[in-house]
Amino acid sequence: MSRLAFMNKRDARALRPKAVMLLVPTIGLAAVLVLQLMLSNALASGAHELRDLKNESEQLNTDVQILSEEVDSLSSQQNLADAAKQLGMVSNANPVFINLDSDRVYGEPQPAVSEEKLRVSGNLISNTAMSVSTDLSSLVQNPAVGVATIEISGGEVILSSAMIPASPTR
Template sequence: MSDNLARVAGSDFGGLDAASQHDRERRHIEIVASPGLRRARPRVFYALTALAGMGAIVVAQLLLSVGISQGAYELSSLQDERVELGRTADSVSQDVVRVSSPQSLAANAEALGMVSNSNPVYLRLSDGAVLGAPVSASGPAGKTAALVPNALLTGMPLVTELPPPAATPASTPGTGVAGAQPATASVVSPVASAPVAAPVHSGLPSPTTR
């Protein structure tokens, strides 16, 4: 802007002598027109370098952000998977805790024909002495009423009420993520497929003490 003003003002001054006018023109030409100098600069090379650099930066930036975004999707899906696996683990471990509650153990033991003996007797190994007075167990004749309730066990079958192993569809542990299937099945099936459970279904012989 100031340059503009100066030029306009300069052209309006008429009272300058020729020598100074000439000087001014010479200086002007020397400064502006310097073709040798211009030619010395490899302008195209610089321009290309700069452009290439910018291009590289843009491409790198794009690749990086694509990479990060890809990672974000992967992270997100893995986190979802972890949440699902966590849910499965929670659900299954809740089932384990539930079936290991005293009520469940007692009911199942009784269903298998076990009777509790409240008279402790010990055999001392050092001298073979029998400590205590052996008395045969007197179990209840029928099923003991479950007097200590547990609402979590509602609908939970006893081991003797399970379908025979063959009828249980083979569920492989590890597919738990797909676990829309009821978790109870995956907990109970190992019990049902265990070899000891086979005679259970057909019924154990009742102990003579009953």
């Protein structure tokens, strides 16, 4: 049977828990908590950034779709035909062909200006997908006159054979 015995003060002090024993786990725990906090902050911030980037990506995708639909409309044959008409361009029902080798002209050149010579005027083919059309209001001040008033600069280029005036755009 054991009995309780008295202990001297020195022994008792030696047996008393040291402060460092308490501090080490406390600091360790605090460090873990701080690290966890930092980690979850970083994760949360990463998640926010991910969400922002995802939103931005969706936004840009929508922008791309809007722009590509605009490009579709502007490049459609219907819009180009309407724009050409606004600019005063007409389809010539009497095309003339030039043989560049022989400088020979096939056909009777006739200006495509009078109404009866227009086989096709304006667009006749429907396109309900056209969301925008070319705005030529700044270019065509007077639609009745159209581009007929635009002066072409540059001199006439004459072929070596001096038979056919060549295009000044070459």
